[in-house]
Amino acid sequence: MELNPWAIAGMAAVGLFTFWLGHASSRSAVSTPDFLVARRAVRARRNAAALAGEYLSAASFLGIAGLVLSDGAGALWYPVGFTAGFLAVLLFVAAPLRRSGAYTLPDFAEARFGSRRLRGLCAVFVLLVCYLYLIPQLQGAGMVLSYVLPVPTWVGAIVVIAVVVVNVLGGGMRTATLVQAAQYWIKLFAIAAPTFVLCLVFFIARPDHAERLDAARTPTFTADTTVHVQTTVRMTVQETTPVAAEGRIDNVAAHSGMVLTKGVHTVDKGTTLRFPEGTSVPAVGSAKSANSDWLRFGGGQDAVEAYSLMFALFLGAVGLPHVLARFYTSPDGRAARRTVLHVLALLGAFYVFPTVLGALSRLYVPELMVTGRADVAVLDLPGAMLSSMTGQILTGVLAAGAFAAFLATSSGLLVSLSGVISTEVLTGRVRDFRWAAVLCGIIPLAAAIALRPSEITVGVGMAFALAASTFAPLLLLGIWWRKLTVAGAATGIVLGGILVLGAFTLSIVSGYTGGWAPALVRQPALLSVPVVFLVVLLVSRATKQQPQAEVNAIFLRLHAPDPLGLTRDRDTERFGPPRDQGRKPLRGGRHRRQ
Amino acid sequence: MTEHGQGPAAPQRIHRKRVVLAGGNSPVSVLRARGEVEQQTSMGELLVRNLIRAQLRVALGLAAIVTVLFGAIPLLSVFLPAFNHATLLGVPLPWLLLGVLAFPVLFAAGYVYNRMAERNERDFVDMVEN
Structure with a gap:
């Protein structure tokens, strides 16, 4: 890119x-x-x-x-x-x-x-x-x-x-x-x-091409768009779409001047698709193609x-x-x-x-x-x-x-x-x-x-x-x-x-x-x-x-409130009590520097 | 602070220490804080059980409320199309609920839990100390 x-x-x-x-x-x-x-x-x-x-x-x-x-x-x-x-x-x-x-x-x-x-x-x-x-x-x-x-x-x-x-x-x-x-x-x-x-x-x-999202149609390409398909995808096409393609679609070699019919198509990795402006955008995988959905x-x-x-x-x-x-x-x-x-x-x-x-x-x-x-x-x-x-x-x-x-x-x-x-x-x-x-x-x-x-x-x-x-x-x-x-x-x-x-x-x-x-x-x-x-x-x-x-x-140790002091930390057992706690808690969960 | 006027201080010997994080060979019982617990009488045991039950009740209650609130959304949207298609101020209801409102609800649930759990613990400590 x-x-x-x-x-x-x-x-x-x-x-x-x-x-x-x-x-x-x-x-x-x-x-x-x-x-x-x-x-x-x-x-x-x-x-x-x-x-x-x-x-x-x-x-x-x-x-x-x-x-x-x-x-x-x-x-x-x-x-x-x-x-x-x-x-x-x-x-x-x-x-x-x-x-x-x-x-x-x-x-x-x-x-x-x-x-x-x-x-x-x-x-x-x-x-x-x-x-x-x-x-x-x-x-x-x-x-x-x-x-x-x-x-x-x-x-x-x-x-x-x-x-x-x-x-x-x-x-x-x-x-x-x-x-x-x-x-x-x-x-x-x-x-x-x-x-x-x-x-x-x-x-x-408020650009004019931004049609309202609740329209019952699919989003459309805002300009002539070239798409390089980098992973093999399944494409759901809502309406018959003209496309100039290079690569493989539905296991057949694609060509320019193709038409994608309504339905599901498999587009192979490495295929290049050229959609003209204004055609509807097909949906890939589980994507929702119609805006209303x-x-x-x-x-x-x-x-x-x-x-x-x-x-x-x-x-x-x-x-x-x-x-x-x-x-x-x-x-x-x-x-x-x-x-x-x-x-x-x-x-x-x-x-x-x-x-x-x-x-x-x-x-x-x-x-x-x-x-x-x-x-x-x-x-x-x-x-x-x-x-x-x-x-x-x-x-x-x-x-x-x-x-x-x-x-x-x-x-x-x-x-x-x-x-x-x-x-x-x-x-x-x-x-x-x-x-x-x-x-x-x-x-x-x-x-x-x-x-x-x-x-x-x-x-x-x-x-x-x-x-x-x-x-x-x-x-x-x-x-x-x-x-x-x-x-x-x-x-x-x-x-x-x-x-x-x-x-x-x-x-x-x-x-x-x-x-x-x-x-x-x-x-x-x-x-x-x-x-x-x-x-x-x-x-x-x-x-x-x-x-x-x-x-x-x-259970007592897990649930007893902290002031009772039943918590035992692994590192305290191994390294001795911490030398410098840095901050001592005050009431109400606030802390202050020592 | 270092002491002044003593020339270069003799370098303190730092012993090399082997540090082990989790026990390779240490007995398992190291972690079990038996000492403190053995002082607990059966009365203390009962108090602890009550505390745990109270904490669990608060947690489960709030979890149930949140689960019902969120769990209802997919069901409502399948069986009540009006819910799925409603809009508020031009924004569709699903987006408003999940995109914005969900977060204050989650925080509020957490806030309420924190207050109640801390109150339970305070009561427990007061009871134990008196």
Whole structure:
């Protein structure tokens, strides 16, 4: 694509800023506790910004707008679900998990059950969830970089992994907190400012080609448009459309002066299509072609998908490893709860914007639906709405924000992943942590390059489904139900893993063979979550209970209010009491410098 | 602060320490805070059970409200076309509900939970300390 100097400058600035901030604060990360848990003295507000910064991934920054462009109202479940997941975290997990003193999910499994084997199993699934989450991030990074620079898509994935690994090598968790918090604000600015400008342009200019979105027709091409199809797609054509094509359509060599009849066509990778101005835009995959469908919720499959998303996203955030590690940096259970409350506000403030951008893209860049790369809608929009210079600057700002999203989420995932690997597989020293970070980066990088990219948000939805079907039962039942047994928890994790990874494999196969998979395969949580919960309940009933006294002791520690002082932190046991807590809490959750 | 006027201070010997994060060989029971708990009488046990039940009740209640609110939307839009086609100030209702209104609702639920959970804990602490 064309070269955009502003975008390159913006992305470079974000990368350098990350480096600088990481380097500046890594000098204060002197001890192992610093490195891993930031001395548990991070204030609720900064911790919340860091949590939100880590959480707002490329799926949120680019993916939601892309999905809104193609799927319309149904896509709005994603931002709602991403936020509602944190409500579930707040209601059921935040404070008890903090008080359990566990730094990672395997830590929690061991603290609750005292089982080393369950601990190992959890470590394996932490790995899987992180990989599943990282792959779409890296693919998105590749897509964005190849959008602003004439480079192949794998370059972006390598750049992001390299920046993240180097940063993690430098400072661990303490650096990460500050960097992630800064990245939340970068992302909020990078999406809010262009949205305001573009909305202003829309309301002032009201261009004549922007026909009303509630018209019962399909969006039309605003100019003669050449589309390069980069992945094989299924195209739904609403009305007979003349097209000059080069490549293969429906397994037949295409030619100029072709006519696409109404119906579904398969367009092969590498085909070039030339649509004349004013013809209607065909829809790709599950996209809604008519504006009237786009504007409203669909029935049938769409409703199934909506419920499935609710299951996956509402419960998935509970089991995300990089989110859980964040609670450990809070001073106590109550601060952890306050942190999550702040996160709810920060996420709500952010998620309004991608929706607006998605709706605007339907008006101005509908042709992206044809290319199967709706994820770049956010970047393409300013150029389509504004003169070259201003548009390029806005695209630059947005690209910088997207880059911040890739960096923040990938480094959050990588930190928690290498935390788990270095303690479970290696010996748990800082040097191991660093090796683990390098090793953990390579595999998802390879997968991201090898696998065919799908929509970022859908890929992330799969990671949420896996977390919701494996770790959510472990955490929710482990914290609130005394009768959960090791066997029950382990069965649930394995079963949930099989169901979701099976669906994931099917959906990859379906992606290569024409996208026949139904909604439940693309988003399996509606089936997998209830089944797993049921099986966990049944197995726990049937197997030997933990001794009553032991469970009581654990539950007391998880739920007793912080002033009673029953929390035991792993690192306090190992390294002795923290030398410098930095800030002492006051009444009412406020904190003050000592 | 460093002391003044003593010339170059003898470099303090820093011992190399091996740091282990998660136990390779340590006994599992390290994490179980038995000591404190053993002081708890059966009365204390009952209090804790009540606290946990109260916290769970608050959480489940709010979760139920939020689930019903959101869960109703796909059903309503399938069975009540008027809901799906309604507009408010020119914005279609589905977009207004999910795009904007959902977030204040979620925050409000979190806020209410936080207050109630903290009140439960305060009551518990007061009861234990008196």
